[in-house]
Amino acid sequence: MASIFSPLTKNIGIDLGTSTTQVYVEGRGIVLSEPSVMATDERNSKIIAVGRAAEDLLSRSPETVKLHRPLVHGVIADYSVTRTMLGYILSKCVRSVQRLRIMIGVPSAASNVEKRAVMEAVYQAGAKEAFLIETAAAAALGVNLPVYDPVGNMVIDIGGGTTNVAMLSLGGIVVSKSLHLGSLDFNAAIKDYLRYQYDIVTDDTTIEEMKVTNGSAILPLEDRGYYFMGRGLDDGLQREMAIKSSELYHVIGKPLIKILDLVKDVLRETPPELAADIMEHGIVLTGGGAKLKGLDQLFTQELGVPVMVAPEPELAVAKGTGIAVADRDKLSALVEGAQRIYRRRF
Numbered sequence: 001m002a003s004i005f006s007p008l009t010k011n012i013g014i015d016l017g018t019s020t021t022q023v024y025v026e027g028r029g030i031v032l033s034e035p036s037v038m039a040t041d042e043r044n045s046k047i048i049a050v051g052r053a054a055e056d057l058l059s060r061s062p063e064t065v066k067l068h069r070p071l072v073h074g075v076i077a078d079y080s081v082t083r084t085m086l087g088y089i090l091s092k093c094v095r096s097v098q099r100l101r102i103m104i105g106v107p108s109a110a111s112n113v114e115k116r117a118v119m120e121a122v123y124q125a126g127a128k129e130a131f132l133i134e135t136a137a138a139a140a141l142g143v144n145l146p147v148y149d150p151v152g153n154m155v156i157d158i159g160g161g162t163t164n165v166a167m168l169s170l171g172g173i174v175v176s177k178s179l180h181l182g183s184l185d186f187n188a189a190i191k192d193y194l195r196y197q198y199d200i201v202t203d204d205t206t207i208e209e210m211k212v213t214n215g216s217a218i219l220p221l222e223d224r225g226y227y228f229m230g231r232g233l234d235d236g237l238q239r240e241m242a243i244k245s246s247e248l249y250h251v252i253g254k255p256l257i258k259i260l261d262l263v264k265d266v267l268r269e270t271p272p273e274l275a276a277d278i279m280e281h282g283i284v285l286t287g288g289g290a291k292l293k294g295l296d297q298l299f300t301q302e303l304g305v306p307v308m309v310a311p312e313p314e315l316a317v318a319k320g321t322g323i324a325v326a327d328r329d330k331l332s333a334l335v336e337g338a339q340r341i342y343r344r345r346f
C-alpha cells in the first residue's frame with residue numbers, strides 16, 4: 001500500500017535490545033549503538049544521561065544516580081523509560097523526529113499486549129508510521145540470506161535477554177520460536193556459581209569481561225585462568241581469585257542446553273525439503289551472544305548441520321530492520337501482522 005506520508009519521510013530501523021539499542025538510518029547505515037540504559041538523579045528523578053554516558057555516570061557518582069533498564073528479556077519492563085529513551089536516542093540520530101517511519105524488531109513469542117507497548121513507545125517517541133518485524137526475520141535480512149528464494153534459510157539470534165530462531169522461505173516465516181533467555185543468562189549463571197562455589201561476589205562488568213574473554217561453549221584446549229577482584233561473602237574483604245575457562249564452559253553449558261533445545265524444536269517442525277536445504281547451506285548465528293567462543297562448533301556438533309557465525313553478528317537485527325522498512329511492501333508477509341493490528345494514521 002502506498003504511503004500517505006511525504007517522500008521526505010525518513011526510514012529508520014531499530015533493534016531495541018535488552019542490552020543494546022541500535023539505530024539504522026536509510027542511506028547512512030548504523031548510526032547509533034548504545035547500552036539500553038537511562039540514568040536519573042535519585043533526588044529529583046530528572047534524566048541525566050542515556051546509553052553509554054549513563055553507564056559511565058554510575059561508576060563515578062553511584063549514590064545519586066539511578067540506572068533504569070527499560071527491557072528485561074526482550075520485553076518492555078518500564079514503558080515510560082522505554083519511551084523516553086527512544087525519544088532521546090532518535091533525537092541523537094536525526095535532525096528532526098517529525099517524519100519518521102520506523103521498523104522495530106520484536107521476539108516471535110511477544111504477546112499482542114507486548115507488541116502494542118512497543119508500537120506505542122515508538123509513536124510516542126515521534127514516529128509517524130511504525131511497523132514490527134520478528135527479530136529472527138530481521139536478522140536473516142540483515143545478513144543477506146536469500147529469504148525470497150524457494151529454499152530454507154535458518155537463523156539463530158542470541159541477544160542479551162532473548163533467543164530467536166526462525167526458518168524462512170519464499171519471503172515468509174515457516175517456523176519461528178523464541179525463548180526469554182540470552183547471553184545475560186550466562187552472566188547470571190556465572191554470578192551464581194561464584195557465590196555458591198567460592199563465596200565470592202563481583203560486579204557485572206567483571207562478569208561480562210570474564211565471559212567474553214574466557215567463556216567458551218566447547219571444552220577449551222588451553223585451560224586459562226581469568227584473574228579478578230571479588231568480595232568474600234564470609235569476611236566482606238576484597239581478594240583476588242581466578243576462574244578457569246573449563247569452569248566457565250561447564251557453567252555456561254546449562255543455559256546453552258535450553259537454546260539448543262529451542263533450535264531442535266524448530267528443526268523438528270521444519271518441512272523435510274527445507275531441512276534438506278539447511279543440511280546443505282547451514283544455519284547462521286547472529287546477535288551478540290553468537291560471539292561466545294566455540295558456539296558455532298558446539299551447534300555444528302550437536303545439530304549435525306553446518307553452523308556459522310555471521311560477520312558483525314550483533315548488528316544483524318538493526319541492519320535487517322533497516323532493510324525491512326525500505327522494502328516493507330515487498331516483505332508484507334513478514335511485517336503484515338503488525339501492520340494489520342497496529343498501523344495508525346496521524
Ligand SMILES: Nc1ncnc2c1ncn2[C@@H]1O[C@H](COP(=O)(O)OP(=O)(O)OP(=O)(O)O)[C@@H](O)[C@H]1O
Pocket residue numbers: 015016017018019020021073074158159160161162163182183184208211212213215286287288289290291292293313314
Ligand atoms: N564474546 C561474547 N560472548 C558471549 N556473549 C557476548 C559476547 N560479546 C557480546 N556478548 C553479549 O551480547 C549481548 C548483546 O547482544 P545483542 O546486542 O544482540 O543483544 P540485545 O539486542 O541487546 O538483546 P535482545 O535481542 O535479547 O533483547 C550482551 O548481553 C553481551 O553480553
